[in-house]
Amino acid sequence: MEDEKNHTGPLMIALQYNDLFDLDSISAMTASTNTDDAVPKDRAVTFIKAVQIVNERLVEQNKTESLLFEVILIAKECSEEIKMNIVESVKYYGLEIVKIFFCKKEELINTLQLNNVKLFLSTDKDDVYEVLHIGIPAAVLYEQSDDHVLNQLKVIFSGDVIGFSEDSLDSLSDFGFSETQIETFKEAKICMKEFAVLIGQMRRKFGQENSPLCICVLTAWGSTNVCASALKTLREWGLDVDEAFCLAGAPCSPILAVVKPHILWDGGLHNMRDLSAHS
Amino acid sequence: MNKPLMKEMHTFGEQETCNQSSPSKKPTPPKPQNAITIAVSSRALFNMDREQDIYEQQGMEDYLKYQIQHEIEPFAPGPAFPFIKAVEAVNTRLRELYPDSEELFDVVLMTSNHAHVGLRLINSINHYQLFIERFCMTGGNSLIGYLKAYHANLYLSADSLKVREAIEEGIAAATVFSPGKITEVPETQLRVAFDGDAVLFSDESERIYKAHGLDKFFEHEKAHENKPLDHGPLKGFLEALGKLQQKFYAKGQRLDCPIRTYLVTARSAASSGTRALKTLRSWGLETDEALFLAGAPKGPMLEKIRPHIFFDDQMFHVEGAAELGTVAAHVPYGIAQKVQSKTARDVKKDIL
Numbered sequence: 001m002e003d004e005k006n007h008t009g010p011l012m013i014a015l016q017y018n019d020l021f022d023l024d025s026i027s028a029m030t031a032s033t034n035t036d037d038a039v040p041k042d043r044a045v046t047f048i049k050a051v052q053i054v055n056e057r058l059v060e061q062n063k064t065e066s067l068l069f070e071v072i073l074i075a076k077e078c079s080e081e082i083k084m085n086i087v088e089s090v091k092y093y094g095l096e097i098v099k100i101f102f103c104k105k106e107e108l109i110n111t112l113q114l115n116n117v118k119l120f121l122s123t124d125k126d127d128v129y130e131v132l133h134i135g136i137p138a139a140v141l142y143e144q145s146d147d148h149v150l151n152q153l154k155v156i157f158s159g160d161v162i163g164f165s166e167d168s169l170d171s172l173s174d175f176g177f178s179e180t181q182i183e184t185f186k187e188a189k190i191c192m193k194e195f196a197v198l199i200g201q202m203r204r205k206f207g208q209e210n211s212p213l214c215i216c217v218l219t220a221w222g223s224t225n226v227c228a229s230a231l232k233t234l235r236e237w238g239l240d241v242d243e244a245f246c247l248a249g250a251p252c253s254p255i256l257a258v259v260k261p262h263i264l265w266d267g268g269l270h271n272m273r274d275l276s277a278h279s
Numbered sequence: 280m281n282k283p284l285m286k287e288m289h290t291f292g293e294q295e296t297c298n299q300s301s302p303s304k305k306p307t308p309p310k311p312q313n314a315i316t317i318a319v320s321s322r323a324l325f326n327m328d329r330e331q332d333i334y335e336q337q338g339m340e341d342y343l344k345y346q347i348q349h350e351i352e353p354f355a356p357g358p359a360f361p362f363i364k365a366v367e368a369v370n371t372r373l374r375e376l377y378p379d380s381e382e383l384f385d386v387v388l389m390t391s392n393h394a395h396v397g398l399r400l401i402n403s404i405n406h407y408q409l410f411i412e413r414f415c416m417t418g419g420n421s422l423i424g425y426l427k428a429y430h431a432n433l434y435l436s437a438d439s440l441k442v443r444e445a446i447e448e449g450i451a452a453a454t455v456f457s458p459g460k461i462t463e464v465p466e467t468q469l470r471v472a473f474d475g476d477a478v479l480f481s482d483e484s485e486r487i488y489k490a491h492g493l494d495k496f497f498e499h500e501k502a503h504e505n506k507p508l509d510h511g512p513l514k515g516f517l518e519a520l521g522k523l524q525q526k527f528y529a530k531g532q533r534l535d536c537p538i539r540t541y542l543v544t545a546r547s548a549a550s551s552g553t554r555a556l557k558t559l560r561s562w563g564l565e566t567d568e569a570l571f572l573a574g575a576p577k578g579p580m581l582e583k584i585r586p587h588i589f590f591d592d593q594m595f596h597v598e599g600a601a602e603l604g605t606v607a608a609h610v611p612y613g614i615a616q617k618v619q620s621k622t623a624r625d626v627k628k629d630i631l
Contacts (some may be wrong), residue, residue, distance in 0.1 A: 064550070115433070208339050208393060209419070216418075217394065224412055228401045231394060244394035246411035248308045255415070258424030 003152030010070040011198050012098075013051070014117045016127075017075035018084055019141055020044040021265065040093055043123070043143060047262045050153035052096050054202065054212045061205055070098045076105050084096075110239055112136050119195055121263065133184045140264040142256065149193065152180035152214045154261040155199065159219030159246070161188050161267035163230030169175065188267030195265075208242075216243040216259060220252050220266075280347050281540075305372060308412045309381035311430045315519045318389035318426055319363060321396070323455045324439035325354035325403055344592035346396045354399070355407035358457045358606045359435050361405075362587040365469040367410050369537045373523065382523065387416035387429055389422055391441070426450050433516050433585070435608065441445075443611045451512050453590050453608035456597060462585055466522055468537050468585040471520060473557050473566070474577075475544035479517060481509035482613025488569035500551035507561040508554065510614050513590055514562070521564050540566040541584055545596075547573030578603040592616070 022039045051069045060066045076084060083102055090097050103111050112120055113136065120131050120138040131138040142156075164185075172182050203213050217234065219227040227246045234241055245255055256264070295478075308314075309441035321327060334342035358408055366384045375384050388400065392474045394416045404411050415425045423444060434445050434452040464470070476485045488496040521536055542559075546552045548571035559565055569578055577598040581589055587604075591597050592610045600607035 017403060085482045094357050208343060208395075214418070224404060224414065228398055231397050241394040241397070242418040244397045244414070246414045247410065250308070251313050254428035255425065258428055 009066055010068055012070045013119045013121055014072050014074055015121050017073055019123050040205045048095050050262055054153050057212045067201055073097050073100045074101045075189045078102055091152045131190050135187050137195050142261045142264045152212055154214045155263040156218050156261040157268045159217045159227045159230035161185055161204050162233050163222050163226035185267050192265055196237045196239045217241050219246045280490055289481045303607050309383050313381035314383050314385035315432045316385045316429050318387045318431040320360050320436035321392055321400055323357055323359040323435045324355045331630055343395045346399050350399045353403040356395050358455045361464050365587045368467055369469050372537050382511045386411050391419055393418045407551040423448050432519050446512055446612050450515050453610045455608045456601050458604045458606050459602045460604045464585050464587050468539055470539045472541040472543050472586040474588040474591040475542055477613035478511050478513050478590050478610050480511045486614045497550050500554045504554045507558040512610055517564055542566040543549040543577050581605040
């Protein structure tokens with residue numbers, strides 16, 4: 001199967017420059033004449049640091065480990081000055097960014113595809129949804145309420161997207177979901193699988209306790225049976241889950257604020273929140 | 280094609296497909312802020328003694344392996360199981376009378392177990408047809424944040440350390456102990472028994488008793504008869520129960536009310552008991568029965584009452600009750616904790 005080719009080599013994650021750097025500080029730079037660097041945002045830095053820790057621990061176990069995380073930065077529509085400052089800032093703050101791509105807005109998807117990006121992370125949920133729709137794995141870089149690094153990279157998978165059967169996903173149209181939305185959920189499930197297989201391999205290199213990688217499943221709408229189905233499916237994909245949450249329609253944000261994930265795969269399910277009016 | 284949808288998406292499906300009679304037909308769980316949320320740990324709900332032993336003697340990896348190997352075997356019921364079943368019976372009655380109301384009990388499984396045990400827990404919940412749709416399995420992390428996120432009105436656990444942590448954070452919590460023998464409890468009426476001082480009330484009077492003795496205690500209580508005591512950690516839960524009781528009274532079901540509450544206190548009716556009753560009244564609360572034991576052991580009385588759960592701040596009373604077949608829960612609050620006789624169970628660290 002296609003997955004075979006994905007089983008080795010780096011797990012490339014793409015971030016956008018406006019998620020990593022504070023845009024205001026960038027425009028301030030161009031206005032002034034001093035050489036202050038762009039200030040990186042806490043949320044992204046926490047993520048990059050957590051990724052670095054996982055890599056360090058993987059290399060500790062196997063010096064020639066090839067399945068490591070690689071973070072690349074994508075910058076759209078930048079002036080030359082800003083380009084320079086981004087490069088300088090990355091160096092200055094010691095952020096482990098493997099490559100920086102400067103491209104036009106329309107070239108984003110291409111850039112992601114050409115570079116075999118396994119995950120596109122963004123704080124903008126609509127961006128994530130658009131990219132997922134094309135079949136590129138995308139997830140939300142979640143808002144960290146504090147910049148306390150947990151020494152652990154936390155990934156949440158949506159139990160709803162993984163746990164609902166194919167049939168159930170189709171019948172979502174009865175509940176007001178459009179064809180496009182349903183297609184996106186299905187795409188999301190396929191994308192999650194690719195990513196889950198890789199990250200499952202990484203996770204298995206660590207024990208139950210003291211792992212730098214923490215895998216969570218959050219089922220926002222589905223029943224406990226949906227959650228059970230998600231757990232079983234992930235296990236089939238080679239990924240054992242550490243934490244599981246089943247909300248049955250309770251609000252997600254209070255729970256997410258406690259879990260504090262870095263990566264949130266919700267498959268575009270945030271659109272489902274509007275349906276709370278029906279139930 | 281609707282059947283899998285029914286089972287999987289009860290949250291949406293009820294209104295649309297209520298014409299279909301399906302064994303897995305389930306109503307929508309209420310929003311946490313409207314409901315009376317009872318958070319229960321896996322070891323309080325189910326009997327996991329064997330597994331707990333494996334964890335303590337052989338460590339985490341073996342424990343998880345064992346759980347996964349026995350995934351399709353449901354656990355036996357634990358000490359809080361009858362209580363949860365009775366809570367669900369109340370919900371059924373409430374839904375009949377008030378089909379659109381969200382003022383219901385909501386039971387959440389709150390455990391620091393790893394998600395590896397998740398499938399076995401879900402299988403067990405399904406086996407007993409428990410209506411538990413929400414859970415948090417935190418893989419070893421603290422539960423406090425989640426308890427608050429769910430607005431937990433009561434947290435029941437077999438782990439006294441977790442319960443202590445919760446009480447310190449202002450969450451009503453108690454450590455549940457298995458009774459020494461099985462007692463039959465009613466299935467259609469939820470019975471909850473409370474100790475007074477340091478459970479419903481603050482421990483201020485107990486402090487006086489401990490510091491100055493019984494006579495001083497009586498004097499003090501008589502003198503302050505009309506001054507309400509401060510509230511204790513479980514006052515809120517009694518209040519929540521009272522609110523639900525009112526809903527039954529409003530529909531003419533006072534005699535047949537599926538919730539019954541009891542005050543079981545060492546205070547005596549003749550003297551110190553008055554302050555307790557007046558305090559409750561000042562809060563607009565009441566218990567259906569008040570038993571003033573004047574220092575007599577609580578076990579035999581509880582044996583007669585047959586409550587699903589009895590809350591007390593003193594291990595002495597908890598143990599006494601458990602010996603005679605009552606599910607007793609320890610509320611680690613107040614001055615009595617400094618002079619506890621710790622049992623082996625109290626001190627054990629565990630993961631659940």
